[in-house]
Amino acid sequence: MKHSRSGRLAGVAIVGTLALAGCGSDDNSGDSTTGSSSAAGSVDCASGTINSSGSTAQSNAMTQWIKDYQTACGDATINYTGGGSGQGVTDFANGQTAFAGSDSALNPDKGEVEKADSRCKTGKALNIPMVAGPVAVVYNLEGVDGLVLTPGVLAKIFSGKITTWDDAGIAKINPGVSLPSTKITAVHRSDSSGTTSNFTKYLEAAAGSDWTFGHDKQWKAPGGQGAAKSDGVAAAVKGAPNTVSYVEWSYATQNDLSMAKIDNGGGAVELTADAVGKAVASAEITGTGDDLTMKLDYATKVPGAYPLLLVTYEITCQKGLDAGQAGLVKSFLTHTASDAGQAKLVELGYAPLPAEILTKVQATVSTIS
Numbered sequence: 001m002k003h004s005r006s007g008r009l010a011g012v013a014i015v016g017t018l019a020l021a022g023c024g025s026d027d028n029s030g031d032s033t034t035g036s037s038s039a040a041g042s043v044d045c046a047s048g049t050i051n052s053s054g055s056t057a058q059s060n061a062m063t064q065w066i067k068d069y070q071t072a073c074g075d076a077t078i079n080y081t082g083g084g085s086g087q088g089v090t091d092f093a094n095g096q097t098a099f100a101g102s103d104s105a106l107n108p109d110k111g112e113v114e115k116a117d118s119r120c121k122t123g124k125a126l127n128i129p130m131v132a133g134p135v136a137v138v139y140n141l142e143g144v145d146g147l148v149l150t151p152g153v154l155a156k157i158f159s160g161k162i163t164t165w166d167d168a169g170i171a172k173i174n175p176g177v178s179l180p181s182t183k184i185t186a187v188h189r190s191d192s193s194g195t196t197s198n199f200t201k202y203l204e205a206a207a208g209s210d211w212t213f214g215h216d217k218q219w220k221a222p223g224g225q226g227a228a229k230s231d232g233v234a235a236a237v238k239g240a241p242n243t244v245s246y247v248e249w250s251y252a253t254q255n256d257l258s259m260a261k262i263d264n265g266g267g268a269v270e271l272t273a274d275a276v277g278k279a280v281a282s283a284e285i286t287g288t289g290d291d292l293t294m295k296l297d298y299a300t301k302v303p304g305a306y307p308l309l310l311v312t313y314e315i316t317c318q319k320g321l322d323a324g325q326a327g328l329v330k331s332f333l334t335h336t337a338s339d340a341g342q343a344k345l346v347e348l349g350y351a352p353l354p355a356e357i358l359t360k361v362q363a364t365v366s367t368i369s
Contacts, residue, residue, distance in 0.1 A: 042340075045073035046331035048324050053081040054088020054101030056230040057195050057248040058131040058312040060348050062101070065336050068344070078332055084229065086192030086217050092315055093119050098325040099316035099333070103133070103194020104217065105293040106315060116315065123319030127293045128364055130336055131312040132351040134276045135199055136252035137260040138237050139244040141165060141180070147260045148173050148268045151206035157244060158186050158203070159211065160223040165242065173263065180242075187236045187245035188219040190226030198296075198310035199246045205298035206264055206307065248310075250349030262308055266301035275306035276351035283311075283357075290318060290364045292357075309351075319369055330368040337361045 052062075059082040066078050083091075085102040092100035093115040105127040106112040116125035137149055144165075149157075153169050156162040162169055166179040189196045200215035213220040227236040227245075234251040237243045249271060252259055261268040269275050282300060287293035293313075300307050314336070316329055335341050342352040353361060 043069065043072040043335050044331055045076065046328040047073070047075035048328045049077040049079070050098040050325055050328050050332075051079045051081075052088075052097045052099045052101065053083050053091045054315075055085045055103050055194055055312045056082040057085075057103050057133045057250075057310060058082075058101050058350075059230070060250045060254075061131050061312075061336075061345060061350055064344050064348060065332075065341060068341070069332055069335050073331070076328060076332075078328070082229070084191050085194030085197070089116070089315065092116060092125075095119050095322070098321060098329050099314050101312055102127075102315055103310045103312050104197045105287070105313055120317035121320035123317050124289075124291070125315055126291050126318050126364060126368075127287060127313040127315055128333065128337075128361055129292055129294055129311045129353065129357065130314045130333070130361065131345065132276055132280050132309060132353055133312055134249045134271050134306055134309040134351060135195060135202075135246050136249045136257070136271055137244065137262065137308065138234070138247055138252050138257040139260060140237050140241050140258070141244075142241060144177060144179065145258065147177070147258070148263055149260045150263050150265075151203060152208070152210045155203045155207035155211035157184060158188065158224065159213065159221045160186075161210075182242045185240060185243045186224040187227050187233055187243055188221075188224050189228070189230075189233060190219070191228050192217045193229075194312070195230065195246065195248060195310060199308070201296075202298040202308050246308075248349070253349045262306060264299065264301050264305075264307045266303045266305070269304060269306045271306050273346050273351040275304055276309055277354055278302060278305035279307055279309055280311070280351065280357065281354040285357075285360070290367050292360055292364055294357075316368065318367055321368075326369055330365060333365045333368070334362075337365050 062080045088100035089102050089112055091097045106116055164181055164183055166181045196219055197215055197217045203211040204215050227233045230247055230251045233245050233247045234255045237245050238255045259271055261270050282297050284295045285292055286295045294311055298307055345352050
């Protein structure tokens with residue numbers, strides 16, 4: 001079934017515009033706060049300017065959150081550039097941004113934790129889950145609605161072992177569906193991407209021996225066609241018949257793309273906010289202290305749980321941000337983690353964090369100083 005929504009993200013750079021109405025003071029330090037009420041809910045405003053970058057998966061959420069926050073807080077400017085999770089982590093570690101958006105937590109094996117902690121000067125870098133972003137398997141196949149795919153079949157498609165749409169493996173799980181004999185074009189992200197990391201983690205966990213390429217932000221399997229960033233992947237599938245790819249739900253709905261149901265072994269599950277919530281609620285928090293790194297159960301067979309998802313983290317310093325940044329970062333992330341902020345996610349193609357996780361997120365954000 002196809003979905004659509006109006007509006008498009010204009011490019012990957014989201015530059016906050018200064019709202020005329022709002023609150024705050026003339027102090028540009030980012031440390032002063034004052035209360036404001038708006039359609040976005042009650043906001044403790046801070047003033048100043050901060051830059052941030054990273055995950056394109058959360059770009060649509062950031063666009064909305066920045067708009068709402070700046071409408072309430074007229075002395076604040078928040079700039080977010082969605083250059084991909086890898087770029088976001090690098091920018092933050094290099095001190096170019098006040099926080100990063102990443103679809104994977106900082107990786108200690110790649111030195112990311114050490115570099116981020118060093119940037120924080122007097123504290124540790126925190127991984128704070130903020131956006132539950134289901135990954136849609138999107139396809140462009142004329143006359144085929146409600147396609148069902150399993151992790152094993154997905155792994156074979158994206159590793160080049162299944163090459164045509166009428167392959168016996170696809171036909172077996174789609175009885176009665178008329179599948180064409182056309183060649184499959186599998187599209188993957190060409191840039192460093194947390195979405196790729198999560199998609200390949202899913203295949204590694206759920207597809208068993210059918211996937212032998214591990215997981216990484218960079219695509220490792222041979223063949224296929226590359227496209228840059230989330231909007232590039234969505235455009236590639238929308239513009240070419242017989243294609244299949246993986247992209248965040250918000251981009252799939254924006255572009256009215258057909259989305260496959262996923263069967264992990266507990267029955268075919270359609271991508272919905274409730275189905276994603278069931279999967280996120282079963283995740284394990286593996287971070288220590290106030291760090292909220294999560295381990296998702298990609299192989300879950302819980303009926304009605306949509307297993308293919310990512311969680312985007314906001315990565316920032318618990319203590320030790322540059323002068324004038326901490327107050328605005330804390331104020332803004334307090335808004336994104338609020339009930340009002342999370343409520344905006346559903347209409348944008350995301351799923352709100354489950355209450356038990358959101359409570360922990362709110363507690364962690366409150367420690368930023």
